Amino acid sequence: MRTRQIVRSLVGAAAGALAGALLALTVAPAAAAGPSAAPAATGSAVTVSGRGEFADMRFTVSQTKGLADRAVTVSWTGGTPTTFAGTDFKTDFVQIMQCWGDDDGAVPANPGPSRTQCEYGASPTTDRSNWPGNGYDDTRAVVYRAKPGNYGQDDTYGSTMPYGLGEVPFKAVDGTVITSGTQNNKLFNHSTTNEIDFARTGADGTGSEIFETQTVSEAPQLGCGSPITHADGTVSGRSCWLVIVPQGHLDLDGAPYEDQTQVNAGSPVSSTNWKNRVAVPLDFNPVGASCTIGAKEQDTTGSELVAEAMTSWQARLCGTGTVYGFTQLGDSDTRSRITSGADTLGFVSRPLGSDDGTTGPPGTVTYAPVALSGVVVGFNIERQPGSTATSEQKALAGTRFTSMKLNPRLIAKLLTESYRNSPWGAVRTVYKNGTDTPTAATGYGWALHNPAGLLSDPEFLALNPEYADQSIAENPSTDTDLEVALGHTDAARQLWNYVLADKDARRFLAGVPDENGMQVNPYYSTNADLNPTGSAFDAARDDYPKADPWSTIPPGSAEATVKQGMTDFRPYVDDMLLAAVHARRGDQLWKSSWDANANPPVWKSPGPQNVGQRFQLVVTDAASAARYGLGTAGLLNSAGHYVTPTSSALTAAARSATGRPAVVPVTASRPAAYPLAMLVNAVVRPGVLKPAQRTSYAALLRYAAQAGQRTGIELGDLPLGYAPLNGTMRARTLAAAKQLATYKGGAADGGPTTSGTGGGNEGGAGTTAGGAGTGSGSGTGAGAGTTAPSAAGSPGPHGSTAPNLISTAAGLTPADPAVPLRLALPIGAGLGALTGLIAPFAAGWRPRGVAAVLSGAPSFVRRTTRRLGGRFRR
Secondary structure, rough: OOOOOOOOOOOOOOOOOOOOOOOOOOOEOOOOOOOOOOOOOOOOEEEEEEOOHHHHOOOOOOOOHHHHHHHEEEEEEEOOEEEEOOOEEEEEEEEEEOOOOOOOOOOOOOOOOOOEEEEEOOOOOOOOOOOOOOOOOOEEEEEEEOOOEEEEEEEOOOOOOOOOOOHHHHHHHOOOOOOOOOOOOOOOOOOOOEEEEEEEEOOOEEEEEEEEEEEOOOOOOOOOEEEEEEOOOOOOOEEEEEEEEEOOOOOOOOOEEEOOOOOOOOOOOOOOHHOOOOOEEEOOOOOOOOOOOOEEEEEEOOHHHHHHHHHHHHHHHHHHEEEEEEEEEHHHHHHHHHOOOOOOEEEEEEEEOOOOOOHHHHHHHHEEEEEEEEEEEEEEEOOOOOOOOOHHHHOOOOOOOOOOOOOOOOOHHHOOOOOOOOOOOEEEEEEEOOOEEEEEEEOOHOOOOOOOHHHHHHHHHHHHHOOOOEEEOEEEEEEOOOOOOOOHHHHHHHHHHHHOOHHHHHHHHHHOOOOOOOOOOOOHHHOOOOOOOOOOOOOOOOOOOOOOOOOEOOOOOOOOOOOEEEHHHHHOEEEHHHHHHHHHHHOOOOOOOEEEOOOOOOOEEOOOOOOOOOOEEEEHHHHHHOOOOOEEOOEEEOOOOOEEEOOOHHHHHOOOOOOOOOEOOOOOOOOOOOOOOOEEEEEOOHHOOOOOHHHHHHHHHHHHHHHHEEEEOOOEEEOOOEEEEOHHHHHHHHHHHHHHOOOOOOOOOOOOOOHHHHHHOOOOOEEEEEEOOOOOOOOOOOOOOOOOOOOOOOOOOOOOOOOOOEEEEEEEEEOOOOOEEOOOOOOOOOOOOOOOOOOOOOOOOOOOOOHHHHHHOEEEEOOOOOEEEEOOOO
16 A cells, blocks of 8 residues: 655644633623534533513523533524525624623623624635625724715724724734734634624524534633632633624614615724624633642543543543643554553553454553444534425524434445535536536446435435525535544444445445435445446445546636546545534635636635534534534434434434444344444553552542533543443443552563453443454454463463454455554643644645555544544644
């Protein structure tokens, strides 16, 4: 396989305290409830009343404490239905922004910040053809026509006022002031802002939006969550504000609109509209302020599935006097490091020696379950009814879909680039003899009669009739593919196993059309006779290849001179967390806009999808989906039920886990079981550790099994998106901790060993076992084999509790070799706040030739680090 390393430098620095007092503001709590796709209520929800002409409105924010970079729900009642001028918002809509600073004293009944300290006004500066704003209601501009022939202006920043430039300046937390060009300034722009320019109120007077609360890491200009050290030595995060500005029927002079020939709404930060603002204080966890400088440090590495939990647990674990650093590492790389004798604790969901061509290590290996989560298909999709939609459907325009059902074959279609518009431009409409005729490129006749995308697939619509009659462009930035992470992961293996466990999905991959005639993209066919490469596609794998080598100059880009291929149409993301972030923001990763004026000319991103027009489908984990408020698809389980990844569904699936460590099969038979549940186990080799390390890791396991299983939003809690371990699993983790702390064996290369087995219907995991023994498994689920000590502490044969052979329609398909793809090097956490730059995947890279495509993406070194408040992202 072609190998390439991309290394990005890692920058670390200790966090300094920022000046300022912690705001101590209270708002009466209320029971808020958003739609099912929204983040769950957490106990810190608040409700506040509107003012002025909006006094009948009530606004609820689902979470106001313990915040990091995450999504919260803002919902309201008592409003007037939004009206439109064509596609532009006209009257009675809501605008939301995040702000910093102390109460400005302007409204004693509702304390809030100065309007100069709010991040707002970063609407598009180019290509506004489909943007629903008028250039005033979506900017900081405050000069606007109030009456025909007469201009109203802001009472402070109007262009004829002293020092007025016609727009409200923005003042950053570090004192930087931007007085002009605020729409696209150096601190925030349309691609980075979290502002919500337009949120609609429905016919019943209610509305709801999901808002991303950003920390100092994502929005340095606001400083939210910056650590503040108090006189008693405690550290808190800088508080900020969520500000809501409802728009009604009044112009900048406070009078009703008189000119009805245009959209009259003005900027929410104008003096008139700001008088109606509603402010809610937001309390952030301190970013980077974790443990005492100089404290002992213990590294941990491994699965992304435990990352959210470890991020939360780290703060409370500091009380033990030890810093537990966490480095996200590819699953196979983690197993390789532990097997090779690394003196660290890893997090895995499959046993050592389960990767192809590997064997388990000699000596004692200890496993302990620590976290139960799952792989999900997350979505952020807003309704765009077409001309054939019913009046009821049209009344819901712009609102979010909150449910979706997917079966294994639909997922197979999305993973294999099989929809007609996935290989963008392979099928084009040609005007010939007075008729528009679809014409396929050579080798792409299979795509001619396939649905353009998911929304036109009869199989999908039969399961999801509410998605019918939508007017959504079907292309690689919407519904033809899933956004997936680069690399080799157990999460990817679990998803492919789910596909292969289903007869209809296996038949589809083998080349059998579905009931409506849709065919698999032949580059993904498990039938060698159909595959253009001459070899069968191996779907028993742990990555997401871009197997189709198609490239072209996209249709409608006559001036373009650079071709694009499948990794351009649907680029990879670095990990599942970033997939969730992009989905929440509606980011279009496809650089589909040709800039002929650039030097040299290049493809550029058109920016985030417009409000009310977002369509995002991603593979992520349950914790990241919960953090960013994504909807999660209900997946067909082996009992014939469509199940979402609720805590109870994850728990039900875990009861079918078997093996040592316990692996949750995709074929879990309980009716309520979520089929992509995954149990993460800590793994350590006591014989390669020093006594102090064993004691320290035992303390981590005790915390994970006890206080770390309490679901909540405080630092140290189990984040949303995880299910607490059941009593049996917790007991086994505590037993593993005790055995680790009291371990008296010899070195890993030949000391005495003990043995233990795990599994059974409680989903437990073995605690400590000796030797390199083997696990066994068959079919599509995990086997129930145990690991026995080897006769003389020598490596045993290769084995796995995950399937090595999976039955397909074309016979048995051997497991794909696991090639290490992502490597994160351990980073010291002793200085407390360390920051890192994630090595980005070079989106312009494309494999050359069929062999490169089928062997996966190139290897690269990826360095990351963890800090309180969340994972670093670009």
